[in-house]
Amino acid sequence: MSEQSSEQPNRLELWCAGEEWCPITATARLVGxxxxxxxVHRLLKNGPLGFNALKEEVDGISSKVLSDSLDDLEEKQLVNREIVSEKPVRVEYSLTETGESLRPVIFAMRDWGNEYLEPAEDRDSAIA
Incomplete structure (x- = not known):
């Protein structure tokens, strides 16, 4: 990455297919x-959480998928993983400054969903 002044946020390098770099496609690949x-929403809402607490907050996710997702988000510099205690080992996850900067995006998704979506009565009637 190129050098940046201390006033600029830490920028992530993402590759985008096509002739021009597309920030929408790149952002969708990052958080999509x-x-x-x-x-990210649960960490914004609740602050730092341990693995099991986060799993409870993200209803329907398996431990493997949560672990893989957290690894991916950590690699993409959106989530911090901190070992809080050695015995027993306890890990806590929090958002990085870059992860925190997604607040308006994630809350806009939430707000749009609240305005334009509603729970389906059953899976067959839902839009997939």
């Missing part, structure tokens, strides 16, 4: 995986 926005 099924559980990523939900995990």
């Amino acid at each position: 995986k099924k559980w990523h926005p939900v995990i």
